[in-house]
Amino acid sequence: MVPITEQPSQHRHLENKSIKEITELINNENGTVTGAIEKVLPQLNKLIQAITDKLKAGGRLFYLGAGSGGRLAVLDVIELPTTFGIEKGIVNIVLAGGIERLIEAREEMEDNYNEGWEKLLQEEVNSKDIVLGISASGTTPFVLGALEACRKNNITTGCIVSNPDSSISQHADYPVEVITGPEVITGSTRMKCGTAQKIIFDIISTTVMIQLGRVEDNQMVHVQLINKKITDRAVKMLMQKVGIADYAEAESLLLANGSVKKAMDQFNMNLQK
Template sequence: MQAEKITEQPSYYRHLEQMSVKDIVKHINEEDKKVAQAVEKVLPQVENLIEATVKKLEKGGRLFYLGAGTSGRLGVLDASECPPTYGVPASLVVGLMAGGDEALRFGIEDAEDDPEGGWRDLQEYNISVNDMVIGIAASGTTPYVWGALKHCREQGIETGCIVCNPNSIVAKHADYPIEVIVGPEFVTGSTRMKSGTAQKMVLNMISTAVMIRRGRVYDNRMVHMQISNDKLVDRGTKMLMEKTGIMDYEEARGLLLEFGSVQSAVEKITK
């Protein structure tokens, strides 16, 4: 079946340059409302990918995100937020993007056209069958992504993907494909909009659910978060007081800073 380029179809709206700001933001909001509904339709696929990823991490594996442009940046963002939020090493969730770190700030658009580039980047991390690789590509056609997934599957490495077109080549090379069909963008082809929002929503689900299942959340609290600024020290101190019954703020703060996380402090105090 041929891939359908829904992400490239014309916007439902014409003559955007003639719209008032009021109408622009109104119509963008109308389109954004469709994103959560599109994500809801693929929740079973998201669940399957999460369950498979958890099994990999339980066996000592890692999670890799791979993308280009906006998709790549979203993967790098999600990966980079795991250590401070959940206290895991930066090597556990890794975000890679075509063009490397420089492409995070500057467009290096042709880097995505190399079908061997993604696989080369993964090899620098000694990728193995213990790991999970998730390709992120709104179009579902990015060579940097599908080339890497193809090589992974040839080597017995499990793969997933987040795309916004049906029947794409990226999804073809994914063991756990997620196709979030959000429809044409408000600005034709600008997949940083609805497509990017959908990808961010799914990435939030993946990393959050994986970390919860790996024991990095207790109740609804980030008990392993890195204590890296005044706001987080204050949050952690109050969490520690709540969990242990310590009434003195400065005492709880001192213990938190001594042991480095809420969970570590609780374990030392209650053992």
């Protein structure tokens, strides 16, 4: 049986279509992605709870992937320390071919059955951690070999795949099978599969960070002050939260403490003196 992600596109003779026709059909196909994710929210919630529990207990999350899904996971890992102020190394990515060769898109490395586990060993992965395999097909050897080895070493595993009953899902404690159907261009899983993966990464990391107390109300109170735009936003956030009317005073307090949360705590301590 042909995997769903490899089944022929439902749209024929794309080369004969106008720009308007192509953009409409791609947009319509993308519109089905959130419905596919909605169907797997119960499984996704279990995975998120497992990740949260591991991180609260001092463990780490490892995204493990190849191809488009792996590269999208890199974006999530890069942005989390800035957005939520977590230490680097809590959320990690193990990418086929290595992050240092990201832009080369070395797709052939996904066929290496042993490399994923070898890279995890280099990171000293252990039973405190959780490893999340990413594979549109659900059969990628790089991911499959690593998850099999994790199972043998009592390391908790999850996966995000786009075909049902895959071999990778069978080796995941928390499988999430989001079925987005055939792509507009047959087999091009950078499209709907990639869109679903990006949305799911956002859901996972944001929900986990909220559960870890890195968000208050709906605001990034631990955001790193890496540029003027973010610093300005943080100053205004601090003014609103503690009632400081003077911008310069709030800015001084913020910069002295390094984050909105720490500045809030310092402000409240000063009030108690």
